[in-house]
Amino acid sequence: MSNKAAHRRALANLFHSCLQRVLGPIALYGETGITMASGDGVRRRCHPIFACFVGDYPEQTLVTCTYYGHCPKCLVPPDQLGKLSTFPSRNYQEAIEMYSLAGGETGEVHLFHATCHEAGLKPVSHPFWEMFPLVDVYLSITPDVLHQLLQGVMKHLISWLTSSSLFGPAEIDA
Numbered sequence: 369m370s371n372k373a374a375h376r377r378a379l380a381n382l383f384h385s386c387l388q389r390v391l392g393p394i395a396l397y398g399e400t401g402i403t404m405a406s407g408d409g410v411r412r413r414c415h416p417i418f419a420c421f422v423g424d425y426p427e428q429t430l431v432t433c434t435y436y437g438h439c440p441k442c443l444v445p446p447d448q449l450g451k452l453s454t455f456p457s458r459n460y461q462e463a464i465e466m467y468s469l470a471g472g473e474t475g476e477v478h479l480f481h482a483t484c485h486e487a488g489l490k491p492v493s494h495p496f497w498e499m500f501p502l503v504d505v506y507l508s509i510t511p512d513v514l515h516q517l518l519q520g521v522m523k524h525l526i527s528w529l530t531s532s533s534l535f536g537p538a539e540i541d542a
Contacts, residue, residue, distance in 0.1 A: 380492050383430060387496035391418065395499045418503045422510050431497075432458070432505055433490040440509050443488075460504040463489060467498050 398417040432440040444455040469480040470493045484491040497505040530537045
């Protein structure tokens with residue numbers, strides 16, 4: 369493994385470790401609940417959960433432990449991104465079972481890395497979301513509107529306009 373790859377892996381593990389530390393206090397209360405006062409002073413039983421993650425594409429891949437160039441929500445092959453086909457969603461339960469292999473003996477570490485590689489996921493020691501029993505991180509990812517929608521539409525529109533008989537590249541540039 370190169371120094372750059374080891375550095376990226378260490379940063380991903382650090383990110384997940386920090387989020388575990390920050391979100392750890394609410395993990396238990398998602399299931400059991402906690403009494404909290406609302407803005408009007410009424411006390412209610414609340415169940416704080418990790419419901420959604422809003423971030424750009426690189427942050428989405430970091431949170432879901434997927435590789436750059438792969439979809440953080442489904443199993444579409446990288447060369448099929450943007451095609452009008454449907455692909456199965458990533459399986460959260462399989463990911464949780466796979467990440468439970470982390471932190472074992474030396475032989476188990478190799479098994480963990482091989483299992484992650486086979487699943488197309490990064491070998492993060494313990495993703496922060498594994499401590500939330502009511503969360504499916506792959507469903508929690510929201511669309512990256514700026515990068516995935518607006519820029520995608522613009523690229524398609526410019527490509528369509530420059531290839532059509534009405535406009536050419538020179539007219540678009542003008």
